[in-house]
Amino acid sequence: MTGAVIRWGRWGRAFWSILRKDMRTYYLKPPNISWGLLFPLAWTGMFFIRSGGVDDIRSLLPGLATISILFGTTSMLAITVTFEKKGRSFERLLLAPIPLELLMLAKTSGAILFGVANACVPVILAAFLVDLSTVAWGSFATAVVLIAVVSTFLGLFVAVAVSEVFEAQTLSNFFRFPMIFLCGLFFPVGDLPLLLQPLAWLLPLTYGADALHGAVHGGNGLPIALDLGILCAYGVGLFLLSLVNIRRRWIA
Amino acid sequence: MPDAIVAEGLAKRFEEVDAVAGISFRVRQGELFGFLGPNGAGKSTTINLLTGLARPDAGSIRLGGIDCTQRPRAAQHLIGVVPDESNLYPELSGYENLTFCGALYGLAKRERETRARELLDAFGLAEAAARKFGGYSKGMKRRLTIAAGIIHRPEILFLDEPTTGIDVASARQLRQLIAELHRAGTTIFLTTHYIEEAERLCERIAFIVAGRIVQIDSVEHLLQPLQGWYRVRIVSANGTSGLPDGLAEAFPTLAFSCPEPGVLEAEAGEPIRVGAIVRVLEERGIEVVEARRLRPSLEEVFVRVTGIATDAMRQERERAGGGR
Known part of the structure; x- marks a missing residue:
């Protein structure tokens, strides 16, 4: 028992130090803060200006929150993981006596928090323009966190699969841009051509966006609990797949 | 007391190349063991295998009695690794880098802070403690990288080409630090392609060429045939x-x-x-x-045993930008 407590205490210190180091070194740097603010601000501003009224803003909010999280998280993983691997500082982490699962959770926690912070930007803007008292905040917050987790692990999966930062960014775009159109962020999946609809249901963000639509204006197609459950499954799957890739490519 | 490092039949293949081809050796507790060979001989691959950064295709590794092929992470608290490139974080100061590395090994806050200050003093970096690592000279970077490798007081220290690419004065200072660590009882596994460095520092030396150990003995015994x-x-x-x-x-x-x-x-x-x-x-x-x-040197032994002209090694050294 005492041994386990000591071990977890050591792991906890390592986890916290990695997270704090990443926050200081990457996420809290002025360029990233500005990117994290400006990008969602630009999207939100653009969409809200073009919106047709209060109802429109409500229906746009889930998509804007999702897109802010997606771009914020996936962009950062290319730096915190691919860049460090390229510069060999990641080896230092791999040599530490902590489980790989814990190490990768520490490396991705910063991105998850960054994604959640990104999602706050459109919410805060919307709060000035419309009444958000009817939003189911519990479901909304849970969905935001899970979207951040899944997007981060999607970014991790890409970051581990490549060797260069530019490759990570390029490969991320193959996932990111189609997802803007396919995942029901700004119009229902049912409005997509029939051929594309199965593809939309294969993408994790579809479930995240659906849950957010449900939480904000009741426009969900699936039960929110099911959406959240599927997001969890995607999160676990992508994380495990990334770990397999790390073991296969980096500790081969 | 078990040997610090035991490698048996260690093999690693990359595509068509046998990077390490079934090597076996033992390093005793507290020994300073040299692994000498030209670039591409398999030195870094061996270190990666021993430290858990790569998995062997065949063979077994025991560090401090722990079977690393079965439990690769279990032995990692016993070892410190100084890679051939300084891989600390340029954005963090020297002090922050050390405390961060201490935290990775689970050292409590007060312990890692005390240890970081102690190492900065010992390695002559106290005045540069608050400066960012990215602004350090090459020699300072190497010293801090070694300090980071021993922040948790490892029993076994792996040093991969520690003096490559640094100036003469820094190289000399580093060799003194390595000798001091050895005197303090740390087992040191040193890879280098500087023959004089291995001769000066190591108790036993293995010559590795094309993934195979061609000779392994104490410096004294290696020089014996030339006496x-x-x-x-x-x-x-x-x-x-x-x-x-x-x-x-x-x-x-x-x-x-x-x-x-x-x-x-x-x-x-x-x-x-x-x-x-x-x-x-x-x-x-x-x-x-x-x-x-001319006194017999390890360089001559190396040439006789491996058939590799030391000129080739010198050229590698010059390419690496190292000074003696």
Whole structure:
């Protein structure tokens, strides 16, 4: 028992130090803060200006929150993981006596928090323009966190699969841009051509966006609990797949 | 007490190349063991295998008695690793880098802060503690990287080419630090392609060439075959590039060579009478300015054992930008 407590205490210190180091070194740097603010601000501003009224803003909010999280998280993983691997500082982490699962959770926690912070930007803007008292905040917050987790692990999966930062960014775009159109962020999946609809249901963000639509204006197609459950499954799957890739490519 | 490192039949293949081809060796507790070979010989791959950064295709590794092929992470708290490139975080200060590395090994806040200050003092970096690592000189970076490798007081320290690419003064300072760590009881596994460095620091040395260990012994034993071999070097002010007429005939038991213009070397299995050679040369109008016996060196042993000209190693050193 005492041994386990000591071990977890050591792991906890390592986890916290990695997270704090990443926050200081990457996420809290002025360029990233500005990117994290400006990008969602630009999207939100653009969409809200073009919106047709209060109802429109409500229906746009889930998509804007999702897109802010997606771009914020996936962009950062290319730096915190691919860049460090390229510069060999990641080896230092791999040599530490902590489980790989814990190490990768520490490396991705910063991105998850960054994604959640990104999602706050459109919410805060919307709060000035419309009444958000009817939003189911519990479901909304849970969905935001899970979207951040899944997007981060999607970014991790890409970051581990490549060797260069530019490759990570390029490969991320193959996932990111189609997802803007396919995942029901700004119009229902049912409005997509029939051929594309199965593809939309294969993408994790579809479930995240659906849950957010449900939480904000009741426009969900699936039960929110099911959406959240599927997001969890995607999160676990992508994380495990990334770990397999790390073991296969980096500790081969 | 178990050996610090035991490698048995270790093999690693990358595509068509046997990076490490079934090597076996043991490193005793507290020993400073050298792993010597040219670039691409398999030194870094061996370190990666031993430290858990790569998985062997075959063979077994025990560190401090722990089977690393079965439990690769279990032995990691026993080891410290200093890679061939300084891989600390340029955005963090020297002090922050050390405390961060201490935290990775689970050191409590007060302990890692005390240890970081202690190491910064010991490695002559106290004044640069608050400066960002990215702004350090190469020598300072290497010193801090070694400090980071021992922040958790590892029993076994892996040093991969520690003095490559740094200036003479820094290299000398690093060698002193390595010797001090060794005196303090740390087992050190040192890879290098600087033969003189290995000779100066290590107790035992393995020569690795093309993924295979071709010789492994103490420095004393490695030099043993050359103990009864004599070599003199004679330098002249006005010598030619060839062998002077009649010299070989005058000393039939000696083997002469001219490694460069104005330099003459003689080898024999018995003591060489340098004065007699000098007299013969001066009779032929050659003005001798220096004549001395060359002591047997590990470099010669390496050349004899591996067949690799040390010139090739020197060129690698120059390419790496290292100074001695």
